[in-house]
Amino acid sequence: MRGYSFEMLRGMGPVSTALWGLSTGRLPWGDGHHAAYADVWSRTGGVLAICEDLPELHNQVTLDPVLTDSNGIPAPKIQYRLSENSQRMLAHGTARGEEVLRAAGAAWTRVESPLRVAGWHLMGTARMGTDPERSVVNEWGRSHDVRNLFVIDGSIFVTAAAVNPTCTIQALALYVADTIKKNLSNLFE
Numbered sequence: 001m002r003g004y005s006f007e008m009l010r011g012m013g014p015v016s017t018a019l020w021g022l023s024t025g026r027l028p029w030g031d032g033h034h035a036a037y038a039d040v041w042s043r044t045g046g047v048l049a050i051c052e053d054l055p056e057l058h059n060q061v062t063l064d065p066v067l068t069d070s071n072g073i074p075a076p077k078i079q080y081r082l083s084e085n086s087q088r089m090l091a092h093g094t095a096r097g098e099e100v101l102r103a104a105g106a107a108w109t110r111v112e113s114p115l116r117v118a119g120w121h122l123m124g125t126a127r128m129g130t131d132p133e134r135s136v137v138n139e140w141g142r143s144h145d146v147r148n149l150f151v152i153d154g155s156i157f158v159t160a161a162a163v164n165p166t167c168t169i170q171a172l173a174l175y176v177a178d179t180i181k182k183n184l185s186n187l188f189e
């Protein structure tokens with residue numbers, strides 16, 4: 001269900017290439033090191049698949065019953081596992097990504113999935129919608145339950161989207177601010 005976008009990545013700088021080479025075993029120490037480095041330095045590229053992780057009940061942010069911050073405020077407790085749908089999307093995306101790289105002439109490919117260093121886009125914890133039973137804020141970011149509370153960030157998305165979200169978060173911020181301004185005279189009615 002749904003899908004993913006591709007992000008094409010250029011090669012890495014010299015230090016990143018060295019660190020990546022060591023961590024993946026692509027750059028051995030010893031006699032062959034320089035030749036192996038020359039083989040990959042400035043000659044690597046990547047394809048990143050950003051999947052549209054859907055809202056799923058088993059993924060939750062709740063308040064930790066024990067852990068608090070220095071002010072005694074409960075810490076967020078995050079429960080997350082990849083659903084079968086997300087795993088299948090990742091598998092499909094990485095297979096197509098390898099195909100693209102091979103078609104472009106790649107001599108060696110390697111799949112890292114999920115990409116732990118990139119992490120996840122944590123979104124949708126206060127999702128937008130017209131139905132108070134199924135969403136936290138309305139179509140312009142106002143809480144269904146608390147009329148003078150507006151939420152303007154990545155949490156009002158309804159899925160994790162299949163793209164980097166920051167530009168859309170900024171657009172939503174402008175949209176919600178404009179709507180507040182337009183409705184200023186009767187904002188809390």
Ligand SMILES: Cc1cc2nc3c(=O)[nH]c(=O)nc-3n(C[C@H](O)[C@H](O)[C@H](O)COP(=O)(O)OP(=O)(O)OC[C@H]3O[C@@H](n4cnc5c(N)ncnc54)[C@H](O)[C@@H]3O)c2cc1C
Binds near residue numbers: 119122152154
């Ligand atoms: C590893 C990684 C790489 C990413 N790369 C990209 C990318 O290349 N492009 C892209 O578009 N997106 C990227 N993202 C996603 C993007 O960073 C987030 O989606 C975006 O920053 C979310 O914005 P936000 O305003 O919702 O939340 P945040 O940016 O997390 O802002 C929330 C703010 O609230 C503050 N806060 C929390 N609790 C309190 C409190 N009690 N009182 C006061 N302040 C509080 C926090 O300190 C924080 O400053 C990446 C995310 C990760 C984790």
